[in-house]
Amino acid sequence: MGDAQVPSVEVIRPAGDYRSLEREPLTDVTGSLVGALGLAPPLLIRRVLQEMRESPDQPLAERLAALAEGGRLFATATLDGETPEAYCTAQSRVSGVPIRAAHRGLGFIASAAAAMPSILRAQVPRGVKTTMAEAPPGVSAIWTRRGRLLAVLAPGNHPLPHYEWLVAVALGYRVAVRPSRRDPFTPRRLVRALRAAGIDPGHLALLPADHAGAGVLAAEADLALVYGGDEVVRAHAGDPRVAVRGPGRAKTFIGRDVAWRDHLDLLVEAVAADGGVQCLNTTTVLVDGDTGPVAAALDERLRALPDLPPCDHAAALPVQPVKEARRITEAVGGTCTDLGDGSAVLRPLVREVGDGPRPEMPFPCAWVAPWTPGSLNDSLVVTLLTGDTSLVSACLDEPTIRSVHRGPSPTTESQPNGHLAAFLMESTSFRRAS
Template sequence: MPGPATGAALRDAGVELVQLDAFGANGPYRARNRLTVPDVTGEPLAELSIVPPLFVHRALAALRSADPLPPGERAAALERAGRLFASGTVGGLDPDTYRELVSRCSGLPIPVVSAATGIVADAAAQAAGTVLQARPRAAVGDWSDPATRTGAAVWTRRGNVFAVHAAGNHPGVHALWLEALALGYRVVVRPSRREPFTPHRLVAALREAGFGADHIALTPTDHTVADTVVAGADLALVYGGDDVVRKYAGHSTVLPQGPGRAKILVTGGDWRAHLDTIVDSVADEGGTACVNATAVLVEGGPDEAAAVADALAERLAAIPSLPPQHPEAVLPVQPLAAARAIEGYLLRSAGSATAHLGGDGVVDDLRDGSAVLRPAVFRLDRAAAPQTGVELGFPCVWVAPWNRGDGIAPLRDSLVVTAITDDERLLEQLVDEPTISNVHVGDHPTYWMRPGLPHDRYLAEFLMRTKTVIRD
């Protein structure tokens, strides 16, 4: 069977693909080197311009030499950009076409893409206010504030140019870096080649809304040029797996965003009353987000853990397998070969774990070159089993018994812990634990978020610093 046609072959055949140009110092740029972006069935959807190092250097130089817009203009431009992103025609794509393309290329259910579109738009509208939540109460935002006449802390940027190595697993990741623009940074985004439509649309909307070519840039590159983007910026936000976290560990100018490994702990009481919250934490967003629950720890012995695993498996098994662009789709879809590789990794990682769902595999072939990744539920014999750290981009959960002797050790290194417990001493330990970023107490799913509250600490904590200013 022949493979999918290349972009060049399709151009020769007169087939029109969406052109995703780079955005540099001189406006949109269509490179000679273009990468074909396929959907999950292998059908080409777009061509992404891949830029050389010289283009990156020129874009960074333009960003570095520019002055930020005044704060009020930045806030207004961000709000306009959010409206354009959600409901305007940007780069020739109306909102419905944009959402369908993202769903088809990423395999995310289209309801998830639609919800993420609203999240990004809201983040843009609220970014100017959100960043102020992180400012120290004793600090002022400008050196000319009257408080500096007698001496005051002034909140200032740590640099001027901010780079983003974007993730392609979910459009919602692009809500975060908008805060850097709100703070006056000039921003360069290296989009994921897996899903470049969202960053392309967002950067185009920002430029149309009032941020100039010397304020926001989009520089798609191959892997050999990727580090050039980070090296040329003052600060950078980099998404990736454990390898990325290890690579940038100790780099004070790089904020790595790795796996979330969110967990749920249930102690005492009747877990059945909280089953909806547990199921939603696992399956919301198709299980693709860093805030989806990876592990559920249940106080009691193996029988209690088995009962929870059975209940989860029954609920998750009822989710239908549908193509990602179907309006009722819930589960993510991948190219068949990629889905098989993920399935193989899961089954190898499971080892001696007891399968309650997915033990025979999680791939549901849609017979079009793509496959649904169906939910998996595995039971472990102890809370400290290493599998609780295995995070995959679909509803996959490890259930294990937990007892007081385990303490909080199995819950460390978690982006979120939902603790369904009335043990205040245990809650105090969870909140005090440095490797746990967020604690939700009671019936609050792991994916709960609200603008103005930190996700993995405030981004502004990384972007800003205080300095003392006193003036006559």
């Protein structure tokens, strides 16, 4: 991995960078020390949140212009000495995710930021007005914020989910981000880019914190966006203040009416894109027919993926410290390859299963199972390789499926959207007398 040091990640509050006395070492996947994370104690978190609440509003046009320019800077600029390539290297080196994911994130987040006006327009309920000036005489509904300040307990598995909290910035929320220890670099670069582009400093903060600090942040903000596993989902179940982004359980369905071998490249992409670490990666392949040939062909293709360090531009699989890699893979009967530098590659795993458990794993892990009615439920996204329109309609009507791809589009093919807006906003009744 080399001996280059990664600049330490510090608190960014409205007044600027703040060097906390509470430090946590940042290590890469080989165990080498590369920098430090400055942790915000609960008292500082409370002060920063108060500063953000007191910050003035910024006009929508200014926010949208700053978002577009901020996305461009995120993708192309040198920010506080950090080039795009240096960011990608640091992100990959510490997270263990193939560097191609960070490179893809640069363009994706920039595109999402530039497209924010259309993303917001698509989310406004039909007939609802966005400003008082648009409301005609009589009774109208006005789209209004549910709060003023959003806490984001950010993910570390992939850079792409960070585009989601840009929607909150566009809507005028003050956004305080607690970065993941695995990837503090993506939100730091985004905050820097947006501030350089003209977002009011009082609207953004980066608050690295331990679990106690994260709890304070989520509890004292008006609303919270939280990423995590099943434990996090259970902890916040039923809390109307918290939007939880849990395991994706993405699925690909193969119908009897399609030649599945024609879609083998798509299956490999769906399962293993960017190392198989996204919530959008397919983890269950449902077959209306014989599962054996599908599992064997997919396994053969995934076995050919190389064992490389994450910063190698040909890397296709995630890497973790050897002990952690063994713990993860052995939990499901998988394997890892020791790279000899303290890190190990998590090798793909394909298994045929029936109705047994299908755990979500942070590497390409596909459970190939027979399709049964209802087996597509509880999914962030499903891809339907079939001409059966009745099944497509059933999936669109199923409330536990958030996104449906019909035809040869892998579950990992993501488009920026504003799903978060439905959580952040509500319709307020407004009567204009004349």
